[in-house]
Amino acid sequence: MTDARTVFDRHLPDQLPTPQPATAYAPSNIALSKYWGKRDKALNLPLNSSLSISLRDWGSTTRISPSSTDEVWFQDRLLPADDPFADKVLRFANRFRRDQMMPLKIETSNTIPTAAGLASSASGFAALTMALVQAFQLDLPDDTVSMFARLGSGSATRSLWHGFARWERGHANDGTDSFARPLEVRWPAFRIAIIPVDTGPKSHSSRDGMNHTVATSPLFGAWPAQAESDCTAIQNAVQDQNFQTLGQLAEANALAMHATMLAARPALSYLKPESWQVLETLWTARHEGLAAFATMDAGANVKLILEASSAADVKAIFPQSRLIAPFDPL
Incomplete structure (x- = not known):
């Protein structure tokens, strides 16, 4: 049975390069065709495909830089090590680092208005994924980056782009064919x-x-x-x-x-x-x-x-x- 570690091992080099400063922005998204139900909970594999529209400047920005120790900041505030958000972010970063000692400072900020009542996990994990890919200078196809984002939050797989995106349910047990791709459609109105x-x-x-x-x-x-x-x-x-x-x-x-x-x-x-x-x-x-x-x-x-x-x-x-x-x- 495939687990997330196996998926990352398959696509990442045995030894990551020294991380470099990186910044990435990802918009949140609203599904117009909903994802509801998983065929594999561990790999976030959906039972059906879904399609979304992005929310332009409502999203998340993640900045990553080398550090002497792991730090997670949210909205300019250093989070304690036992904070649930910090733990979730570092566990996802560890999927890239695996057993390599590469401490990181990870700073995340959201532009989604609190009063809007929207979750930020999709844009947050999409931005984190793209920032980690940049920080470790990984030359990965968009399909793989989207697949990685899916392992953080299902809907994050659709938040790598502006505009419409479709997330394929896929059929492979290891989830290698379950990722999103943008639709080449511009609809200014x-x-x-x-x-x-x-x-x-x-x-x-x-x-x-x-x-x-x-x-x-x-x-x-x-x-x-x-x-x-x-x-x-x-x-x-x-x-x-x-x-x-x-x-x-x-x-x-x-x-x-x-x-x-x-x-x-x-x-x-x-x-x-x-x-x-x-x-x-x-x-x-x-x-x-x-x-x-x-x-x-x-x-x-x-x-x-x-x-x-x-x-x-x-x-x-x-x-x-x-x-x-x-x-x-x-």
């Missing part, structure tokens, strides 16, 4: 609106919720095949820049994912009454002509997808929303 509902910690982590749903939901059996079909249909809509089809598919895909959770035993609901109020308001507005659609991850917050022509109307209906233009220059 595409917009995302983040509507915060609950920015506090979740009662169930995404990982726990996913495992519970897979293990107990009678609706989950139909999810992987439907989600795979959705992903391909959503990719086609993106490539055709067919907003109506894309919106309908993305919203249905998100609701289907949440349906599998609601059918779990006991039921699991990340959506709050306020989330449903946002959806009801959206559906009413759409009936009256608004061209916008919703997507929701394992959390209470609602994200809308729309085009620039609808931005003013969305802002008027949801004044608390934060608009992002993924294809605007940084």
Whole structure:
């Protein structure tokens, strides 16, 4: 059985070069076609492919430099060695270093507004992966870098690029064919609106919720095949820049994912009454002509997808929303 150490050993030199200072930025991303369920938990291998859009300047920057001892800094604050975030970062760095003594100073900062209630693990592990690759002067193909990022956080595999990216589920047991690639699509009018509902910690982590749903939901059996079909249909809509089809598919895909959770035993609901109020308001507005659609991850917050022509109307209906233009220059 393949483990993460074997994957890294296969792609890295026996002896790493002396690390050099390196900096990398990665945007966070929102899945338009959801990833929910793993075929291998240790390797973060998904049961279905997924497709996402990046969040431009909402993301993470990681700086790495040689040091006399390991240090992890977050938002300009040195973290104690027993801090869970610091431990997670160093354990991931150790996958590169393996048994080699190469102390590092790792500094991470996020530009994701706290009030937006978005997780930063995808952009954080993507930035960390790219910074480590640069620091150790590794000449690796993007597929391999994306695969490495997946071993830190599943969704990180899609956060190496700006724009749309598709993460392939793959079929190999060792995960060598499960990575993301960017779509060669520029859609300047595409917009995302983040509507915060609950920015506090979740009662169930995404990982726990996913495992519970897979293990107990009678609706989950139909999810992987439907989600795979959705992903391909959503990719086609993106490539055709067919907003109506894309919106309908993305919203249905998100609701289907949440349906599998609601059918779990006991039921699991990340959506709050306020989330449903946002959806009801959206559906009413759409009936009256608004061209916008919703997507929701394992959390209470609602994200809308729309085009620039609808931005003013969305802002008027949801004044608390934060608009992002993924294809605007940084």
